Amino acid sequence: MNPETVTDAPAKQNLLDLDRRGLEDFFADTLGEKRFRAHQVMKWVHHRHVTDFDAMTDLGKVLRAKLQAHAEVRVPQVQFEKPSTDGTHKWLLGMDGKNAIEAVFIPDKGRGTLCVSSQVGCALNCQFCSTATQGFNRNLSTAEIIGQVWVAAKHLGNVPHRQRKLTNVVMMGMGEPLMNFDNVVRAMSVMRDDLGYGLANKRVTLSTAGMVPMIDRLAEESDVSLAVSLHAANDELRSELVPLNKKYPIAELMAACQRYARRKPRESITFEYTLMKGVNDQPAHARELARLMRGFDNAMQMKDAAKVNLIPFNPFPGTRFERSPEGDIRAFQKTLLDSHVLTMVRRTRGDDIDAACGQLKGQVVDRTRRQAEFRKRLDAQASADGADRAAV
C-alpha cells in the first residue's frame, strides 16, 4: 500500500459538528447529494441516536457508502456517570484522551433540564466557582457541545415531539459560552431545530458572566433566553467576585441586556445571584440589587423584565466562601419581592454528586497554571490552619 494515500486521506467530517445548514452544504458540496438527504441523517442521529450509517435503512446503499468514506458521527465518550439520590444525573465525558467535562441532567416537575459545558475549564477566574480553580485548556467543538445533549437524550430515551424527557438546556456548565461563540451558537441551533432536539427558543438558555460585545452579537445571530451572572449590584464588589467586571462594568452590562431584551416584545432576562455568607447577602446588598432590577424594568417599561435567580452558594474544597444561612436567603428574597422584583431561590440539586452550580470540575489539563496556584494557596492555608491549631 502506498503510505501517502494513508497520510493524505482527508479526515472524516464529524457530522455532529454541523447544524442543518452546514449538513445540507456537506451533502450538496462534498457528497454531491440532494440537500434534503441531510434531514434524514439528522433524524437518525438526534431523534433515534443512531451513529452507524449502515443502520440508517432509508438511505440508499450508494449514499451509505459515501457517508462511510467521508463522514462519521463521533460522540463524546462516557468515562463515568453518577446518578444522584434526587434524580439528578451527572456524566463525565472524555473529550480528547486527556480532558474531560461534565454535563448534568436535572429532572423536575414536568420538565428535564440539561446543564451543558462550553469549554474545558474556564478562563474567567470567578472567585467563587470551582471550575475557575481548574484553569483553562480549550474551547469545546460544536460536536462536543451537542454531543452532551446526544448522550443525555440517548440515556433518557428522549424522543423529540413525542417522548420528551429533555425539555430545557442551560449553557451553565463549565466555561464561558460567549468566549466560544461560533461553536455554542451552532450547537444551540441543533438544540432548537425540529430535526435536532426540537426545543423552543425560550427553553435554551445561555448564561454569561457578562461578555458585553458578545451579548450584542448573540442578539444578532441567535434567539435564545439570556441569563446573566451578576452576583453583586455594585462595581467594587462585582469586580472582586467576577474579574470580567473590570472590563465590562455593571452599567455597560445592563445596557447590553436592555439591547438584547429589546429585540423581542416581552423578553425578560434572568439575573443570577449566588448568595455568599457575609459577602453579598446583607440587607443593603438586597436593596441595591432591587434598585438595579427596578431600573431595568423601568427602562424596558415592562413588569418583570428582570427576573432574579438566587443561588445559595455551593461549597467546594479549598473555597473561602460559605453558603448564606437560610434565614438570610429568605430575607434577601423578601426584600426583592417587596420591591416587586420577581425572585426565585434555586433549589440545590445534585449536591451529593458534586453536580450543583459551580461544582463542575471535569478533568482539565490546565494551560493557565491556575490549578497549581490554587493548590499552593490551599497548602498555605492548610499549614496556617495547622499553625492555628498548634497555637491553641
Ligand code: SAH
Ligand atoms: N460562565 C457562565 C456559565 C457557567 S456558571 C456564567 O458565568 O454565567 C453557571 C452559574 O453558576 C453562574 O451563575 C455561576 O456564577 C454560578 N456559580 C458558580 N459557582 C458557584 C457556586 N460555587 N455556587 C453556586 N453558584 C455558582
